[in-house]
Amino acid sequence: MSSLAQSQLRETFELNIGPQHPATHGVLRIKVVMDGEYIVRAEPILGYIHRMHEKMGENRTWNQFWPNMGRLDYLSAIAYNHCYACLVERAMGIEVPERAEYIRVITAELNRIQSHLLGFGAYIMDLGGFTPLMYAMDEREQILDLLESVTGSRLTYCYFRFGGVYNDIDDDFITGTRAFIKRFRPQIPMYHKLVTGNVILMDRLNGVGPISADLCRKYGATGPVLRGSGVNFDVRRNEPYGVYPELDFDIPVYHECDSMARYMVRMDEMVQSCRIIENALNKLPEGPVMAEKVPKALKPPKGDFHFAVEAARGTFSMRTVSDGTNTSYRMRLRSPTYSNVSLFEEASRGMLLSDALAFLGSLDPVIPEMDR
Amino acid sequence: MSGYFKEIITGLKSLAIGLQITNKEFFTKPITLQYPHESVKMTPRYRGHIELVKDPQTGTHRCIACGMCEKGCPTGCITVQAEKREGVKGKVLTAYILNFTTCSLCGQCVENCKPEAINFSNEYNLASTRREDYIFNLLQKLHPEGVPEPEIDPELLKKEREKKEAAKKEPAKKAAAKEGGESKAEEKS
Numbered sequence: 066m067s068s069l070a071q072s073q074l075r076e077t078f079e080l081n082i083g084p085q086h087p088a089t090h091g092v093l094r095i096k097v098v099m100d101g102e103y104i105v106r107a108e109p110i111l112g113y114i115h116r117m118h119e120k121m122g123e124n125r126t127w128n129q130f131w132p133n134m135g136r137l138d139y140l141s142a143i144a145y146n147h148c149y150a151c152l153v154e155r156a157m158g159i160e161v162p163e164r165a166e167y168i169r170v171i172t173a174e175l176n177r178i179q180s181h182l183l184g185f186g187a188y189i190m191d192l193g194g195f196t197p198l199m200y201a202m203d204e205r206e207q208i209l210d211l212l213e214s215v216t217g218s219r220l221t222y223c224y225f226r227f228g229g230v231y232n233d234i235d236d237d238f239i240t241g242t243r244a245f246i247k248r249f250r251p252q253i254p255m256y257h258k259l260v261t262g263n264v265i266l267m268d269r270l271n272g273v274g275p276i277s278a279d280l281c282r283k284y285g286a287t288g289p290v291l292r293g294s295g296v297n298f299d300v301r302r303n304e305p306y307g308v309y310p311e312l313d314f315d316i317p318v319y320h321e322c323d324s325m326a327r328y329m330v331r332m333d334e335m336v337q338s339c340r341i342i343e344n345a346l347n348k349l350p351e352g353p354v355m356a357e358k359v360p361k362a363l364k365p366p367k368g369d370f371h372f373a374v375e376a377a378r379g380t381f382s383m384r385t386v387s388d389g390t391n392t393s394y395r396m397r398l399r400s401p402t403y404s405n406v407s408l409f410e411e412a413s414r415g416m417l418l419s420d421a422l423a424f425l426g427s428l429d430p431v432i433p434e435m436d437r
Numbered sequence: 438m439s440g441y442f443k444e445i446i447t448g449l450k451s452l453a454i455g456l457q458i459t460n461k462e463f464f465t466k467p468i469t470l471q472y473p474h475e476s477v478k479m480t481p482r483y484r485g486h487i488e489l490v491k492d493p494q495t496g497t498h499r500c501i502a503c504g505m506c507e508k509g510c511p512t513g514c515i516t517v518q519a520e521k522r523e524g525v526k527g528k529v530l531t532a533y534i535l536n537f538t539t540c541s542l543c544g545q546c547v548e549n550c551k552p553e554a555i556n557f558s559n560e561y562n563l564a565s566t567r568r569e570d571y572i573f574n575l576l577q578k579l580h581p582e583g584v585p586e587p588e589i590d591p592e593l594l595k596k597e598r599e600k601k602e603a604a605k606k607e608p609a610k611k612a613a614a615k616e617g618g619e620s621k622a623e624e625k626s
Contacts, residue, residue, distance in 0.1 A: 217484035
């Protein structure tokens, strides 16, 4: 035993979780001050994978910034593509053909399912269950194959373009997507039977990591974290973009505020994404997928532009100040995980260490997006 | 006390349901591919590294060495080397170097290419332990047995030579004209 344990005073000790730890989903380091098994203070330390994406936006031309959009949140890259495309289209006043808008929504929702599937699998793995990850990966592989057949890449998509998408979807993709949804729908009740109903999972998640709606508002948490706290906020509904207003879907909201609620929001969102995709496939119009007369060398007019989308982890928004040249004067990326993890410090006070990791996993952080 | 036993029973039940699902996997066929012996078929749109497209009519590439791919590239991983040759219209590509270590497969070069000379390849078996293996000369890859010489257009060659000779004579003419002009100016003054 160390001198610490032998001392008469009630002392605390420091513990480093990460930056290389499987439960932190990447290179997140958390400095924890512990009192026995209980957390006194937990401080997330960021910056281990900071790559200056915002600065890159300021010294690359508008077109050259595209590949960066696939490398922020590598799990839901298409939502980020969507945001950047819409931002510059808003600045330039480019009209996007309707078919392209539908393709954007279909691919973005497929990407969301894929992201939640991996989030689900990895979260259960954090808690010690390995099998569900294999099931999640099985389904995820189908989506990756589908997206690969259109976009050409499996993870770091660079598929959208200003004024449309890189290439059109074909019949194989449409039939493949329909087949996938048909196959995937019955899988979700199976997941609930296998995982959600499991007594070990229920004991570990129910009532763990309560976050009130006020705390979410204080730190700007969005996405499933906010909706698991009973706030019905989704950019797709509250500030609709693309063709979302024409599609039929619900926003799952849970009022329990605990880790289980956040987990359930993600599971229900997958079902809703299936609905959106089916709906969009039924309404898919014919026509071109690229707007005409989009200049190669873009020079948006002077001004301040902002756009927000609902990525898999919450609201992702971009703000750019254009000075009328071929590069941005200032590029600001607001990533959802950054805000979601910020509340970890306040919410984890007095928590058991093992509960804190279950709580961190329910925030579903992706570190490269947090550090940008 | 009854609650305690109830919890144990529901817990065991949930575990049994879980095992029922996972036990099915004993009887399903594995989908594992024995990789080096069999490989996954790539979709036609798969983005491997870029390659020069072979034109079926001429049997060689379509690159005109305009350098638009070089300019559009976010990371500057493309270098196009070309030279002017006598009797050949436009520039002649001598080397098309791609540094694949920095390429992010965004497709800006393919999109910028007006003559559609480059496209994504389907190659993905690129594992290597040496960095130099990822610096490709795409021209060499297209013609591993040697790059064919471009055809020389005799008429163009003739014209170019005439032009050159004319250019050679021109300085002399100009100088003569200048001298003449000066002398005239002198006369006037």
